[in-house]
Amino acid sequence: MTTAPTAMEYDPFSPAFQADPFPVYRWMRDEAPVFRSEKWNWWALSRFEDVRAAARDPETFLSYEGIDIDDTAKDQSGPGFLPDVDNPRHDQVRRIVQPHFLPRTLARKEDEIRGVVRRLLAAWRDRGEVDLAQELAWPLPNEVFFTVLGLPSAQEEGRAQLDRWVHELKDRRPGDARLTPVAKAATAGIQQFFIDLLEDRRRSPREDVVSQLVRAEIDGVPFADEHLQPASEVLGLMMVLFLGGVESTAGLVGSLFKNLAESPDQRALLRADPSLGPAAVEETIRHSSPLQLVGRTTSREVTLHGVTIPAGGRVVLVYGAANRDERQFADPDAFDITRGKPRHLGFGEGRHGCLGAPLARLEAKVALEEALPLLGDYTLAGPPVRYATTPNMYVWSQLPLSFPAPS
Numbered sequence: 001m002t003t004a005p006t007a008m009e010y011d012p013f014s015p016a017f018q019a020d021p022f023p024v025y026r027w028m029r030d031e032a033p034v035f036r037s038e039k040w041n042w043w044a045l046s047r048f049e050d051v052r053a054a055a056r057d058p059e060t061f062l063s064y065e066g067i068d069i070d071d072t073a074k075d076q077s078g079p080g081f082l083p084d085v086d087n088p089r090h091d092q093v094r095r096i097v098q099p100h101f102l103p104r105t106l107a108r109k110e111d112e113i114r115g116v117v118r119r120l121l122a123a124w125r126d127r128g129e130v131d132l133a134q135e136l137a138w139p140l141p142n143e144v145f146f147t148v149l150g151l152p153s154a155q156e157e158g159r160a161q162l163d164r165w166v167h168e169l170k171d172r173r174p175g176d177a178r179l180t181p182v183a184k185a186a187t188a189g190i191q192q193f194f195i196d197l198l199e200d201r202r203r204s205p206r207e208d209v210v211s212q213l214v215r216a217e218i219d220g221v222p223f224a225d226e227h228l229q230p231a232s233e234v235l236g237l238m239m240v241l242f243l244g245g246v247e248s249t250a251g252l253v254g255s256l257f258k259n260l261a262e263s264p265d266q267r268a269l270l271r272a273d274p275s276l277g278p279a280a281v282e283e284t285i286r287h288s289s290p291l292q293l294v295g296r297t298t299s300r301e302v303t304l305h306g307v308t309i310p311a312g313g314r315v316v317l318v319y320g321a322a323n324r325d326e327r328q329f330a331d332p333d334a335f336d337i338t339r340g341k342p343r344h345l346g347f348g349e350g351r352h353g354c355l356g357a358p359l360a361r362l363e364a365k366v367a368l369e370e371a372l373p374l375l376g377d378y379t380l381a382g383p384p385v386r387y388a389t390t391p392n393m394y395v396w397s398q399l400p401l402s403f404p405a406p407s
């Protein structure tokens with residue numbers, strides 16, 4: 001006699017789910033590959049092949065309603081926020097920024113990135129303990145991003161306020177899909193900061209990405225409005241470059257060191273053969289995908305596994321579940337840096353595939369090269385704490401580590 005599998009609920013807003021999403025993901029893949037949420041009025045795809053096919057079919061799975069599944073989508077983005085833009089505009093806008101994020105362009109930044117990592121390490125290298133989330137994973141992409149975009153440096157006016165807003169932007173009440181007043185105020189503050197910055201670069205151009213955004217043209221028409229406002233496309237683009245770059249990379253760097261602490265055998269392999277660094281980074285993106293899900297909207301009726309999604313239906317592509325699919329990866333819950341180079345969906349795929357993937361990979365690789373020799377056989381010194389943010393993300397706000405202090 002076989003017993004019927006117990007039904008589970010996929011509710012990405014629920015704190016219980018967030019505490020350990022992976023058993024729910026397994027149940028979805030096995031029992032409800034097109035999961036219907038009556039509560040949130042969407043369908044969720046969780047198997048690797050289904051999610052990949054949807055990501056590669058942007059004419060059926062449209063992005064205009066936003067990749068966020070809470071009501072932050074249109075509050076915090078706007079026109080120009082690339083992941084939420086469909087064609088033909090998407091490709092025109094992406095072409096403006098693509099050259100700045102090519103691996104060969106970024107290779108020139110490696111020394112600068114290494115300098116940022118070394119400065120951060122210098123603050124705690126003699127201590128024998130560190131909160132790796134607060135003292136490396138978050139400040140690294142933040143600093144690097146300011147360097148890459150040509151934003152004000154840490155010492156310049158307005159930067160401290162901007163750093164505070166970045167976190168306040170994520171202010172949410174548990175189980176509630178709405179933005180809090182704190183998050184709304186932070187959004188408005190960041191938008192105004194970027195407007196002022198763009199105006200400044202328009203008046204006094206420099207050799208940086210922001211100056212090029214404000215000068216760019218599409219088919220002879222200036223990309224940036226003459227009178228910049230929160231609804232200007234160039235502002236949406238600035239927001240995604242900034243927000244997309246920092247939090248997800250903080251998630252990657254935090255999870256990388258967490259996974260290595262929890263898998264000392266893998267760490268020993270890596271310490272014996274540092275050339276496995278990029279593989280460890282890639283395996284972290286698969287195993288602990290910083291961006292767990294994105295939303296889409298169907299342009300036509302779609303039937304999959306016997307379930308019909310109507311035209312105009314909201315669909316969630318659960319990248320975090322697809323990357324743990326046993327149909328695609330052997331022993332998918334294991335963190336195994338010797339898998340070779342398996343294809344994963346941690347950076348999405350197709351038209352909306354991550355623009356910043358080469359930058360994120362470079363930052364994580366350099367962080368590993370610099371910090372692992374110092375940390376040695378480090379251990380977790382307390383429970384890691386998840387960062388309170390939208391359910392899309394899997395990021396750490398605290399990651400306390402102990403390591404043998406240099407004598």
Ligand code: HEM
Nearest residue numbers: 082083244245248249252290346347348352354355356360
């Ligand atoms: C580990 C770090 C990162 C992860 C895991 C990540 C993940 C992703 C994923 C999964 C997508 C696809 C979204 C979709 O399917 O709709 C995406 C898109 C995007 N990412 Fe990243 N990202 C990371 C770092 C960055 C960085 C450093 C930047 C900085 C520029 C960035 C900028 C973007 C942009 C602009 C898009 C939209 C691309 C488009 O729609 O054409 N990301 N990212």
